[in-house]
Amino acid sequence: MKLRFRRIARTLIRVAILLVVLFLYFGRSxxxxxxxxxxxxxxxxxxxxxxxxxxxxxxxxxxxxxxxxxxxxxxxxxxxxxxxxxxxxxxxxxxxxxxxxxxxxxxxxxxxxxxxxxxxxxxxxxxxxxxxxxxxxxxxxxxxxxxxxxxxxxxxxxxxxxxxxxxxxxxxxxxxxxxxxxxxxxxxxxxxxxxxxxxxxxxxxxxxxxxxxxxxxxxxxxxxxxxxxxxxxxxxxxxxxxxxxxxSGPKEKADQWDYNYASISLNVRHGDSFKILQVSDVHFRCSDETAAVLNEFQTKHFISDVITREWPDLVVITGDVLDGENSLDYQTCIMKLVQPMIRLKIPYVFSLGTSDYSRFATDSQIRDFLSNLPFCINKASSSDGHIAMTASFKTGADVVIYAFDSFQPIKPFLEEHVAYKHYKYALAFRHLPIPEYRPEGMFPIIGQYNEQSNYKSKLEEEEMMHKLLRSFNVKAMSCGHEHSNDCCLQSPGDMWLCYAGSTGVGIDRANGMEPSVRLFKIDDVHGLITSWKRNFRMIDSVSDYQYIFQEK
Incomplete structure (x- = not known):
């Protein structure tokens, strides 16, 4: 009996060895x-x-x-x-x-x-x-x-x-x-x-x-x-x-600018005027939430409709493109926003905001992605993220438009561009408001002023930024960040401080306020800088048309 079991065991072992050999041979790859x-x-x-x-x-x-x-x-x-x-x-x-x-x-x-x-x-x-x-x-x-x-x-x-x-x-x-x-x-x-x-x-x-x-x-x-x-x-x-x-193929001619350190020369499309569209605070998530998908679709088409009505020379995006930790793929969110500008070959620039971060990517990865987008001027930014964009009219008058990083000092950057002090027209954009956006007493104001956020800048030069910008002949500064403000208020020295309003459909804002964008026009024929807004519900109408600067 024992001999029989031994024979069966030896047979099973041989079969197992054979199976292992076959397995290793046929499954070796x-x-x-x-x-x-x-x-x-x-x-x-x-x-x-x-x-x-x-x-x-x-x-x-x-x-x-x-x-x-x-x-x-x-x-x-x-x-x-x-x-x-x-x-x-x-x-x-x-x-x-x-x-x-x-x-x-x-x-x-x-x-x-x-x-x-x-x-x-x-x-x-x-x-x-x-x-x-x-x-x-x-x-x-x-x-x-x-x-x-x-x-x-x-x-x-x-x-x-x-x-x-x-x-x-x-x-x-x-x-x-x-x-x-x-x-x-x-x-x-x-x-x-x-x-x-x-x-x-x-x-x-x-x-x-x-x-x-x-x-x-x-x-x-x-x-x-x-x-x-x-x-x-x-x-x-x-x-x-x-x-x-x-x-593989040639680049678009419109994307072949003459880049210099932290500055770039833009083309004046309309000969004697230059128009800027400011977009801010869209807070894209790019998630699978039905409400977010619909809101972002409407926001993108709102921006596209404004562009086809106004045909700006430049689009300035003053931050909060992303919604912080709620945004999943930052690349999709950014691409979704800039799709109308790329399609219509209009240059654009970013000034990143407090919500422009991702839990799945670093700040440098986000900035590198921006710098590689077609028609995006951020590829010409300084190491601190600041950019100066210039243009010239037929009359010889010069324009400079600054896009500042809200989290880096601007004084060293401006000191490297002292020549821009003498430019006839100058505008500045960034995400965060400066202290002069909180005036006391009576002051001229056009638009709604409902919110005063508690954000405190860590920049030591924040208190002197207004004076510094005035010394560079900046006629107006415009920011984002506060969703329920879309006004322009006049600060000391006749410099206007404006808000873009908030462009994103479905984001939190004061009751009765609609998603909006702000536009600026520099008219060299009449020596004017004007500004106005368009909103999501009444896109064919303009509101709060005003003079920013008028040559005397």
């Missing part, structure tokens, strides 16, 4: 991938820009060393392991932009960077479908074009059989189709709904970016959305994900 990603780290970095030759959705298991770069098979039909780079997203919580999240792994969008020695062309176009069983519209449109011109390549049957592991307990990457067809000679299917196009006669993709939340629309030159608001269905975090790509 997946096993090696897991070992390398657990104990080694690729020398490459996350993808920010550069030519690419492949795009895939890849699983990153919880026990991997990190998810920024991974070792994975070069293709579904090859065992050759190469380094893949995740598309970079400047958010500290990487789960926010994962495609899928489970107990054992998360998936992200990865690229393989192109090498000249690879023997294949870099990707020139990318399309992603909402489901792997669907073909993106762009792919079908390209195929229809081939059919119309009788290109026989569209009728060729290009079949790529995927190599499968006998045992795949380690979860190696697999395409969702056993047989993958390429339509025509250009498009190739990579699985997961991803289609890549390679043509030697087209400009290649040089950058890919990811945006979270509703309401994102790509408007930058040479950029195009690959997929718009893809629903990932990640439990409580259901923010849609948009992917956009940049094609």
């Amino acid at each position: 997946s096993f090696i991938i897991h070992v390398k990603n657990t104990f080694y780290e690729p020398v490459t970095e996350e993808y920010r820009y550069g030519l690419i030759d492949d795009v895939r959705i890849i699983r990153c298991y919880r026990w991997y060393r990190q998810c920024g770069t991974l070792f994975a098979e070069q293709s579904v039909s090859s065992d050759n392991l190469v380094s893949w780079s995740r598309i970079s997203k400047n958010l500290t919580d990487e789960s926010l932009y994962s495609i899928e999240s489970t107990v054992f792994y998360v998936t992200f969008l990865y690229v393989h960077q192109w090498e000249p020695s690879s023997g294949k062309n870099p990707i020139t176009e990318l399309a992603i479908s909402r489901h792997s069983s669907l073909i993106p519209i762009q792919v079908t449109q390209d195929v229809q074009k081939l059919i119309k011109i009788s290109d026989s390549s569209v009728f060729h049957d290009h079949t790529h059989r995927q190599k499968k592991n006998f045992l795949n307990i380690f979860g190696g990457e697999q395409s969702d189709l056993d047989i993958v067809h390429s339509l025509g000679e250009d498009w190739q299917y990579n699985g997961g709904g991803i289609w890549c196009k390679r043509r030697a006669d087209e400009n290649p993709i040089i950058s890919l970016e990811i945006y979270l939340g509703s309401g994102f629309h790509e408007s930058r030159p040479n950029w195009k959305e690959v997929i718009h608001e893809y629903d990932r269905r990640l439990g409580s975090r259901k923010l849609p994900l948009s992917v956009t790509r940049e094609i």
Whole structure:
């Protein structure tokens, strides 16, 4: 009896050994991938820009060393392991932009960077479908074009059989189709709904970016959305994900300014006048809250409608674009706000506010993102965040417009631009009001003055800022921050101190006040600076029209 049990035990051991050997043989590729990603780290970095030759959705298991770069098979039909780079997203919580999240792994969008020695062309176009069983519209449109011109390549049957592991307990990457067809000679299917196009006669993709939340629309030159608001269905975090790509190409002429240290020369579009639109305190969250989505949609269209009525030469955004910790993807919020300006090729500048921060990004990351936006003048700011923008009229009269950082001293900056003291017209913008916004006694005022916030600046020069600006011939200063104020009040020395009002729809403000914007016009023919407002409910009407400066 004992001998029989021993024989059975030996047989079971042999079978187990055989199964282990078979498992290691047929699943060795997946096993090696897991070992390398657990104990080694690729020398490459996350993808920010550069030519690419492949795009895939890849699983990153919880026990991997990190998810920024991974070792994975070069293709579904090859065992050759190469380094893949995740598309970079400047958010500290990487789960926010994962495609899928489970107990054992998360998936992200990865690229393989192109090498000249690879023997294949870099990707020139990318399309992603909402489901792997669907073909993106762009792919079908390209195929229809081939059919119309009788290109026989569209009728060729290009079949790529995927190599499968006998045992795949380690979860190696697999395409969702056993047989993958390429339509025509250009498009190739990579699985997961991803289609890549390679043509030697087209400009290649040089950058890919990811945006979270509703309401994102790509408007930058040479950029195009690959997929718009893809629903990932990640439990409580259901923010849609948009992917956009940049094609190599020339910059817009309007974005090729002559940058100097902390100053920039602007074009006067209207010959003898210069118009400025001030937007402030939109407090975008870019969350999945229905009310927030609707409010932000209305705010963006309000700004766009004002621009098409006024056609300003410059848009100044005086802070609180974000809503602090309530904002999830700061990049989506900023892009949503500036989309009308980029689309209409109007330069704009930011003076950041007290709510312009993110719990998922640093202040420097936010500022770097601003400096890389097209038509954004913040790329010319000083190390302290100040900017001086100049323009000249046909008569030879000069204009200077300052955008100050509310949290940095301005005296050293102004001392480096003493020549601007003699400019005929000067205006200043920043987020926070200065002490002279709290006058005592009787004073001239136009508009509503309902709020006096308790914010105390930490700048030692705050008490002398008014005098300093007057010495530089600044005719008016305009700020944001206080939602229930939209007035202009006259301070000593005839310098006007104005509020933009608050532009965001749905934010807290005094009863009866509407979302509004402020405009300034410098008219060199009549030697005037005037100002007025437009509000959300009566956009075709102007209110509180006033003179800021009149040449004597």
